Amino acid sequence: MSVAGQASDNGGSSDKKVAVLGAGMHEWGKWGRPFVEYGLAAARDALADAGLGWRDVQYVSGADTIRNGYPGFVSGATFAQALGWTGTPVSSVYAACASGAVAIANARAQILAGLCEVALVVGADTTPKGFFAPVGGERKDDPDWLRFHLLGATNPAYFALYARRRMDRFGATEEDFAQVKVKNARHGLANPKARYRKEVSVEEVLASPMVADPLRLLEICATSDGGAALVLSSMEFARRRAGGATPLVTVDAVSTVTPAFPNTVIEMPNFSTDSAVAAPAVSDGGVATPGFRPSIATAAYAEAGIGPEDVNLAEVYDLSSALELDWYEDIGLCGEGEAEKLLRDGVTALGGRVPVNPSGGLSCFGEAIPAQAIAQVCECVLQLRGTAGGRQVDGARVAVTANQGLFGHGSSVVLSR
């Protein structure tokens, strides 16, 4: 009990906590079956994990998929119908890769406002093969359509811009990027939910075809089918049910921030950054605007009343091997330009001071967009309970997730036990 006590003392915002009673996932893969099937399996898994029935759920928060027709746009209702209508209120939210975090934020807000005690969060996706292409039709006012049409700028192209910049500015090497893949592949070996469970060597990574220089095929996240779900409850509800063998894990903060103007990093699917001419220079008394990515976890830490030094493990969005290194800096594990050293020193591998992506990350999962941010939280729940098996981070007490969605969606969740 003292451990839990310390965690809540550390939080300083215990009135913002909600309990995670259940975490559930369908395996990640590529089967092309209806997304509802994956979401339903994840939801039932999460309910079983919580020891609750579907009729105990008072609110369903769905994370939408935009590639599966109308049912995907009303995912909350779609999952509720699949579980069997009970009259439960639902919401359905889309925030690109951050959809899962916004769905968690919605459920959390309902609970914290006292509008419900138990909420189910579900996200699932079925994905096409190959590069993500924009949604069909000719749409000359949609930047996501236009960037493919006018530039041929695929998602990996944007990831590669960040990767190349690390090389030219900080001396990152292709081997560094390959080592991220090697690390995550090793982590994922022990994750039965991961799609890719195979060890790879630096040589194998560097021998895989170049997609968008300097990123190679084995370093770029695939698109996957998958589903993830959480059962969240008020702290009071969780305390009434206390007595389980596993420690109670709580969500202490959820950040869904947007960028602050001027956003000076080029981001998918944009053609340009904001112009910074109207923002006074720091030398003229202006305030330095943090970059968008660094602002995401910063907001979550602030809400949880912790700092990056308190974090025992992190699940970050490794859309590319190199992007994981950006995240080390963006979530405050090290300063700018220091991520390669952290990696080389083994700090972010299992057994290191703060393992990153112990689940195996997107490297081993591929991305099932609306499920992914929820899956990050599921991994943290298992780690904090101490039930992550062969990939367990010993003694983990505080975990953070971080992710960024298209069109300015931040996503970061802080959990503790």
Next chain:
Amino acid sequence: MTAATRVPAVEGWFTTGEDGAAPALLGSRCTGCGTYAFPPEAGYCRNPDCASTSFETVELSRRGRVWSYTDARYQPPAPYVAADPYVPFCLAAVELAAEKLVVLGQVVGGVTVDDLTVGDEVELVVDTLYSEDGVDHLVWKWRPVEVSAVTPGWEG
């Protein structure tokens, strides 16, 4: 064989230099706070402290410095219209000093990532993006200032 008709692949984003002037990107400049936007915006200013709805269309700087770069080894999916056989190309994000913004664009053919470095100076050209039914669809591209061996696509 008659010369192909040349049309911009997107309207109002750049000048093609058909009148003999050098081509340029077209941006909007907020008359209230001076904030630029590319592509041009007419409805709102991105500055949260500016509620202006008045914008002028301006030509953006023709030269800038490479913020970062990459290439596309695999053919991008539609709606990209690729040549057959597919020819890989580079992309560069280029920082324009006067406008304090970064603009993404393809790099002219013949340039590889080995020819590029962060900080390199590049200039804007207009080149064919794809040809269809006797019509050349044009787009802006970046051309390294220092690389002389490059085949220019810009006829202006």
